[in-house]
Amino acid sequence: MIEMAAMFVFYFMVAVVLFYTFLLVVSFVQLRRMYELDEWEPYEEMLDVSYTKPVSILVPAYNEEAGIFATVRSLLSIEYPEYEIVVINDGSTDDTLERLKRDFDLVEMKRVIRQQLPTARVRAVYRSRKFSHLFVIDKENGGKADALNAGINFSSYPYVCSIDGDSVIERRAFLKVMKPIIDSDEEVIASGGSVRIANGCDIEKGEVVRIGLSRQPLVVMQVIEYLRAFLMGRIGLSRHNLLLIVSGAFGVFSKQWVIRAGGYAHTVGEDMELVVRLHRLVKETNANKKIVYVPDPVCWTEAPESMTDLRKQRRRWHRGLLESLWLHRRMWFNPRYGSIGLISMPYYLLIEFLGPVVELIGYILIVISLILGDVYIEFAILLFLVSVLYSSIFSMAAVLLEEWTIRKISNVSDVVRLFFYSFTETLWYRPLTVLWRCEGIVDALLKRKGWGEMKRKGVSK
Amino acid sequence: MSNPLMLFSLIVVTLWIILLAIFLYLIVKKRKDARWKKKVETYKRLYEPMLLRYVAYGDEQVPAPSSSAQYVTMIELLDHFIRVLADGDVRARVTSLAETYFADYLHKQLYHRRLGRRMNALFYIEDFGLRSLLPELENMYEQKRVTTMEKRQLLNMFALFQHPHVYEYMKNVDDSFTQFDYRLILSRMDDDTFAKMVDHFFDWHEKIQYVIVDMIGIMKKFPHIPFLLTLLRHEQSEYRVRALKALAQMAYPLDVEQLHIHFQSPVWQERLMALRLCARTRRQEMVDHIVLLMKDAVFSVRSQAAEALLRMPNGQDILEHIAQTSDDRYARDMALEWLERGREHD
Numbered sequence: 149m150i151e152m153a154a155m156f157v158f159y160f161m162v163a164v165v166l167f168y169t170f171l172l173v174v175s176f177v178q179l180r181r182m183y184e185l186d187e188w189e190p191y192e193e194m195l196d197v198s199y200t201k202p203v204s205i206l207v208p209a210y211n212e213e214a215g216i217f218a219t220v221r222s223l224l225s226i227e228y229p230e231y232e233i234v235v236i237n238d239g240s241t242d243d244t245l246e247r248l249k250r251d252f253d254l255v256e257m258k259r260v261i262r263q264q265l266p267t268a269r270v271r272a273v274y275r276s277r278k279f280s281h282l283f284v285i286d287k288e289n290g291g292k293a294d295a296l297n298a299g300i301n302f303s304s305y306p307y308v309c310s311i312d313g314d315s316v317i318e319r320r321a322f323l324k325v326m327k328p329i330i331d332s333d334e335e336v337i338a339s340g341g342s343v344r345i346a347n348g349c350d351i352e353k354g355e356v357v358r359i360g361l362s363r364q365p366l367v368v369m370q371v372i373e374y375l376r377a378f379l380m381g382r383i384g385l386s387r388h389n390l391l392l393i394v395s396g397a398f399g400v401f402s403k404q405w406v407i408r409a410g411g412y413a414h415t416v417g418e419d420m421e422l423v424v425r426l427h428r429l430v431k432e433t434n435a436n437k438k439i440v441y442v443p444d445p446v447c448w449t450e451a452p453e454s455m456t457d458l459r460k461q462r463r464r465w466h467r468g469l470l471e472s473l474w475l476h477r478r479m480w481f482n483p484r485y486g487s488i489g490l491i492s493m494p495y496y497l498l499i500e501f502l503g504p505v506v507e508l509i510g511y512i513l514i515v516i517s518l519i520l521g522d523v524y525i526e527f528a529i530l531l532f533l534v535s536v537l538y539s540s541i542f543s544m545a546a547v548l549l550e551e552w553t554i555r556k557i558s559n560v561s562d563v564v565r566l567f568f569y570s571f572t573e574t575l576w577y578r579p580l581t582v583l584w585r586c587e588g589i590v591d592a593l594l595k596r597k598g599w600g601e602m603k604r605k606g607v608s609k
Numbered sequence: 610m611s612n613p614l615m616l617f618s619l620i621v622v623t624l625w626i627i628l629l630a631i632f633l634y635l636i637v638k639k640r641k642d643a644r645w646k647k648k649v650e651t652y653k654r655l656y657e658p659m660l661l662r663y664v665a666y667g668d669e670q671v672p673a674p675s676s677s678a679q680y681v682t683m684i685e686l687l688d689h690f691i692r693v694l695a696d697g698d699v700r701a702r703v704t705s706l707a708e709t710y711f712a713d714y715l716h717k718q719l720y721h722r723r724l725g726r727r728m729n730a731l732f733y734i735e736d737f738g739l740r741s742l743l744p745e746l747e748n749m750y751e752q753k754r755v756t757t758m759e760k761r762q763l764l765n766m767f768a769l770f771q772h773p774h775v776y777e778y779m780k781n782v783d784d785s786f787t788q789f790d791y792r793l794i795l796s797r798m799d800d801d802t803f804a805k806m807v808d809h810f811f812d813w814h815e816k817i818q819y820v821i822v823d824m825i826g827i828m829k830k831f832p833h834i835p836f837l838l839t840l841l842r843h844e845q846s847e848y849r850v851r852a853l854k855a856l857a858q859m860a861y862p863l864d865v866e867q868l869h870i871h872f873q874s875p876v877w878q879e880r881l882m883a884l885r886l887c888a889r890t891r892r893q894e895m896v897d898h899i900v901l902l903m904k905d906a907v908f909s910v911r912s913q914a915a916e917a918l919l920r921m922p923n924g925q926d927i928l929e930h931i932a933q934t935s936d937d938r939y940a941r942d943m944a945l946e947w948l949e950r951g952r953e954h955d
Contacts, residue, residue: 185725
């Protein structure tokens with residue numbers, strides 16, 4: 149019995165490792181080609197208004213009084229020829245709206261809002277007297293998706309971008325993310341940027357002035373995790389138009405397509421949900437459209453620093469993944485949806501979603517084998533080694549991939565720390581996140597609701 | 610321990626050692642690069658005043674660069690100057706210095722195995738206006754392994770350097786070129802080459818045709834207005850819409866009868882663009898027609914109509930009147946919104 153389970157876990161992990169290796173190689177080749185390319189020249193032409201498409205930046209805010217000022221500040225100084233910022237106060241119970249009113253000198257305005265997507269009632273719309281391209285919508289609470297939909301209704305530009313209340317955007321983020329859309333004559337309908345963790349970096353007036361690394365082991369591990377997810381996973385998937393996630397923290401979408409797809413849905417992982425629906429719509433209408441991912445880090449977000457917050461976040465993420473996958477179960481292994489149905493969906497289902505379950509079984513088997521001792525010790529060693537391969541080795545590779553290609557981390561000592569922390573992943577961090585993700589599955593099965601929002605302290609000085 | 614397990618352990622340990630080796634290599638490289646960067650920074654402080662005097666007044670002797678750090682320093686500095694001091698004399702001096710000192714260096718970079726390096730060289734050649742490298746660029750363009758990214762940039766440069774065959778090159782590009790690519794190419798052409806493009810308008814495929822029309826508007830090429838006027842009578846609505854848009858960008862006062870035809874078009878984009886033209890030219894005699902379009906079924910058309918009215922000399926009164934008396938709720942709402950926008954502007 150134990151032998152069979154152990155062999156199953158082993159072969160599953162080896163198969164996944166092979167798939168990861170494929171993604172790693174694709175990413176490496178992609179990134180290396182563009183290595184040392186000038187940071188500015190490719191984007192210079194985009195500063196001309198007549199060539200670029202304007203963007204509406206949506207900032208949903210629910211009790212974000214600590215971080216909202218920094219977020220909006222960073223958005224006001226971005227380098228992009230034409231854009232508007234729409235903050236949506238989703239019935240906050242703290243002083244978010246008051247803070248905005250005070251900091252940006254808001255006045256109420258009249259505006260005809262096209263109800264293209266149904267939302268909770270909008271109480272009032274404000275514009276800033278200081279910045280003519282800053283607007284604030286005050287609405288009744290309806291959740292993040294509802295807030296984003298209200299923002300879409302109000303927005304006046306053909307592209308929308310959603311940004312989490314507490315993230316900081318690089319000044320050239322929009323040039324970078326919009327480039328594939330403009331370059332392709334709008335064949336690309338959604339484009340996501342790489343997200344990095346802001347904890348440990350120096351942020352002043354909404355701009356990252358020094359990239360650093362937090363002293364907190366939990367944060368360091370998350371930095372590694374983000375590198376792994378963005379650099380390895382998404383580049384490889386994007387290359388073959390298989391990407392199912394445009395990060396919740398940073399993505400630009402064609403408004404027309406979002407509306408056709410029915411806007412954001414009220415699920416936990418609304419970003420993934422939308423991307424899946426866009427893919428679905430593209431396949432069902434036989435349109436020649438793409439969803440891409442830009443490897444340059446363009447958005448910095450605050451990571452949870454305590455075990456409790458991290459656990460809540462991971463449970464929520466995994467529940468969201470399950471909800472999205474379940475909602476679109478018709479696409480699983482369905483040749484009608486082409487590569488999305490046959491590769492992406494199974495990948496997210498088997499590796500991203502079920503992977504943690506198999507891993508957890510693996511960890512339990514290791515413990516049982518150690519207790520039983522004798523011949524079972526070999527199983528324990530085997531499973532431990534494959535877990536090392538599955539988590540630590542690939543995380544180390546992701547850190548090296550960053551250093552070999554993008555090179556955003558300036559300090560040698562930070563790279564050293566990242567590398568050695570990633571080596572310890574299998575021993576503590578991985579089992580913890582695996583456990584939390586499995587808890588998320590239980591939550592979903594028991595239909596536990598609730599947002600599990602983390603308490604933010606704000607990343608900016 | 611059993612054999613398969615030994616083998617597997619060996620694989621994991623080997624991988625670990627390989628990663629460790631790569632790690633050590635990258636760390637050493639990072640330290641080296643940091644030193645190199647520091648060197649470039651030092652050179653920059655050293656060269657900056659001298660190069661600035663040279664590009665601004667031309668009365669300075671600039672010593673030839675001898676190391677790769679010096680090349681990079683000087684190229685980056687000059688590229689920076691050319692961006693901030695976009696003056697004809699500055700350009701000429703930068704070009705002449707680049708021709709003497711960097712032409713060979715950049716030429717070599719064009720054959721670098723990494724795309725990033727080759728692209729950077731192309732960008733610098735364009736920025737410095739190094740026409741002498743044109744034969745090399747032609748060679749590069751003809752090569753089989755040239756990527757689309759390089760091809761785009763090369764065509765941009767052929768257009769900028771007024772290459773005699775740019776027209777033929779454009780005839781032979783593949784489908785992967787987008788309208789955005791063509792816009793960049795056309796934006797760099799001189800008036801004669803551009804005129805040639807317009808003359809042969811109907812020989813091009815649609816993608817380029819649309820770009821030609823757009824660029825007449827964006828670059829305000831007034832001599833081509835008569836051509837746009839002929840397009841207004843074309844049976845395909847896309848031509849009419851784009852021509853109207855270009856005319857609006859140049860604020861060309863179209864006559865009333867012609868505008869009236871477009872106002873009644875079944876294609877809403879055409880009505881929208883005709884309204885945009887009215888907004889730009891403030892044709893008082895069109896007011897009654899525009900007021901009718903305040904009740905249009907399409908939101909953007911109503912919105913554009915309101916904007917056109919607001920821009921009229923007595924625009925506020927007209928909108929006020931609509932807001933109070935119109936029998937159409939959407940028209941009233943839209944009038945109110947634009948009245949408010951008008952106030953915001955004041």
